[in-house]
Amino acid sequence: MKEPDAIKLFVGQIPRHLEEKDLKPIFEQFGRIFELTVIKDKYTGLHKGCAFLTYCARDSALKAQSALHEQKTLPGMNRPIQVKPADSESRGEDRKLFVGMLGKQQTDEDVRKMFEPFGTIDECTVLRGPDGTSKGCAFVKFQTHAEAQAAINTLHSSRTLPGASSSLVVKFADTEKERGLRRMQQVATQLGMFSPIALQFGAYSAYTQALMQQQAALVAAHSAYLSPMATMAAVQMQHMAAINANGLIATPITPSSGTSTPPAIAATPVSAIPAALGVNGYSPVPTQPTGQPAPDALYPNGVHPYPAQSPAAPVDPLQQAYAGMQHYTAAYPAAYSLVAPAFPQPPALQQQQQREGPDGCNIFIYHLPQEFTDSEILQMFVPFGHVISAKVFVDRATNQSKCFGFVSFDNPASAQAAIQAMNGFQIGMKRLKVQLKRPKDANRPY
DNA sequence: TGTTATT
Numbered sequence: 116m117k118e119p120d121a122i123k124l125f126v127g128q129i130p131r132h133l134e135e136k137d138l139k140p141i142f143e144q145f146g147r148i149f150e151l152t153v154i155k156d157k158y159t160g161l162h163k164g165c166a167f168l169t170y171c172a173r174d175s176a177l178k179a180q181s182a183l184h185e186q187k188t189l190p191g192m193n194r195p196i197q198v199k200p201a202d203s204e205s206r207g208e209d210r211k212l213f214v215g216m217l218g219k220q221q222t223d224e225d226v227r228k229m230f231e232p233f234g235t236i237d238e239c240t241v242l243r244g245p246d247g248t249s250k251g252c253a254f255v256k257f258q259t260h261a262e263a264q265a266a267i268n269t270l271h272s273s274r275t276l277p278g279a280s281s282s283l284v285v286k287f288a289d290t291e292k293e294r295g296l297r298r299m300q301q302v303a304t305q306l307g308m309f310s311p312i313a314l315q316f317g318a319y320s321a322y323t324q325a326l327m328q329q330q331a332a333l334v335a336a337h338s339a340y341l342s343p344m345a346t347m348a349a350v351q352m353q354h355m356a357a358i359n360a361n362g363l364i365a366t367p368i369t370p371s372s373g374t375s376t377p378p379a380i381a382a383t384p385v386s387a388i389p390a391a392l393g394v395n396g397y398s399p400v401p402t403q404p405t406g407q408p409a410p411d412a413l414y415p416n417g418v419h420p421y422p423a424q425s426p427a428a429p430v431d432p433l434q435q436a437y438a439g440m441q442h443y444t445a446a447y448p449a450a451y452s453l454v455a456p457a458f459p460q461p462p463a464l465q466q467q468q469q470r471e472g473p474d475g476c477n478i479f480i481y482h483l484p485q486e487f488t489d490s491e492i493l494q495m496f497v498p499f500g501h502v503i504s505a506k507v508f509v510d511r512a513t514n515q516s517k518c519f520g521f522v523s524f525d526n527p528a529s530a531q532a533a534i535q536a537m538n539g540f541q542i543g544m545k546r547l548k549v550q551l552k553r554p555k556d557a558n559r560p561y
Numbered sequence: 562t563g564t565t566a567t568t
Contacts, residue, residue, distance in 0.1 A: 213567055242568065252566045280564050289567055297567070471563065479562050506563060521563055553562050 117149040117169060122176040123204045124168040127197030129153070130189055131162040142168055145182065146175025167201055176200075210237075210263045211256040215284030217241065218276040219249045226253045233269065234262025251279065254288055263287065281511060470504040472523035476530050477552035480537075481519045482545040483507060488516070496522045499536065500529020521552060 129138065135151050142148060150169045155162055170176045184198040214226060227239040235258040242250040257263040271285040289297065471477050480492060487495075493505035507520035524530045530551065538549035 215566060217566090240568065242566070250566050254568065284565075294567065477563085481562085504563085508562090508564075511564065519562075523563090550562090555562085 117171045118173050120173045121149065121169055121171065122173055123201045124170075124176055124180065124198055125165065125201040126168050127165045128189060128192045128194050129164050129166060129196070130191045131164050133189070134162075135166075138166060138168075142170075142179060145170065145179040147171045165197075168198075209260045209287065210258065211254060211288040212263050212266060213284070213286050213288040214253040214255055215251065215286075216276065216279040216281050217249065217251050217253060217283075218278035219251055220278065221249065221253075221276065223253070226255060229270065230255050230257075230266050233266040234258060252284075470523060471521075471552075472503050472525055472530075473527070474554075475527035475551065476503075476525060477521060477523045478530050478533055479519065479521055479548075479550050479552045481548040482542075483516065483518045483520060483547070484542055484545070485516050485518060487518075487520075489520075492520050492522055495537070496524075496533050499533040500524045500526060 126138075126142075133153075135153055138151060138153070139148065142151065147170065148168065149171045151166060152168075153162060153166045168176075168179075170179070180198045180200075183196055185195045188195045212230075214230075217226065221241065223239050223241050226241060227236055230236055230239065237256040237258055239253065239255045241253040244250060255263075255266070257266065267285045267287070270283060272282045275282045478496075483492065487507055489505050489507050492507055493502055496502055496505065501524060502522055503525055504523040505520065506522075508517040509515065510517055522533065524533070534549050534551065537547055540547045540549070
């Protein structure tokens, strides 16, 4: 009946006594009319002096627009008739592009040059933060949808700009509706929940907010009782026990002697352990970063007799790791049964934006097992203090961990404790490198 | 060594 690319027109400056039947003859000369509706007040039903008009053919609309818009004045009106695409039709959304993965230094002009070959540009703006720094993305509005589409076809993914982490993104900009959804999803993410609940309530209301907060609280409370130490216990256990073929930690620790003997470990399903630790290649025998066997090699089960806290200068990192963990293993032996009681730290956020803490509170962790995710490093470091943020870097293309990450605490002492305890901590063939995060402007120390 | 951003 009507062409898929038909245009809905807004017609303005119509005398209020003219109804559809009166208007039809005026517009029919440009083509067959699909729909013509005089706009009336929603409540009073009063004629508002304008109408929506859709022709069956797109071409008819274009003809009517060029012949009538601002060209004639209907009897009794003192301004010329308006005939143009309705706001609802386009408002520019279907010809406006979102451009991502720009370099931070690209200006409006740079972007404009890149898009000019595809058509006439109505506007072109690089998005900038309050301080004027580029957000690495821009909006480009063409005069037509076709021009915009052509730019997408040619430019999207076509190149990687200097300073960008991935190839150029060129797509139609979000509509207003999509922006609303996006906002809601962001709120939901911050509250650590999945989006469907938020989406069920189309409107963003106080009620929705309250509900989401309540849900978030439930999730947090639940997680506090849900074996938060499984991963950490597993990390420790790989220092202490071999994993046998049937998938159970079958080797109980026999206290050799001394003060730093961990509690015995009950048989524990390997499924509770991160995949990294359930495979071969994770030696329970620590080695020095130099590659020399550590003194611990004398104690193949990983338990060594000397005191956990030694004032002597060169201390085996593993021993320090033990020392760092001792405080909670002692307090929470039940961690080994993977049914830990409520955790002493404030409940960690389930999800968060990557966030830096204050100076001296952010640590960088390298040589993470490939399989470690945010939640594994969170659990690894939560014994040392309140973790604001725990983030493993993931390659966006492959979704693979880059084997490094960040943990932010809310105070420098926790960060120092974590570094002391975990730097050099051996997992499998690798030892963690744990340092304060390098400030942005610092030169590479190595 | 905090990554993809939506006027």
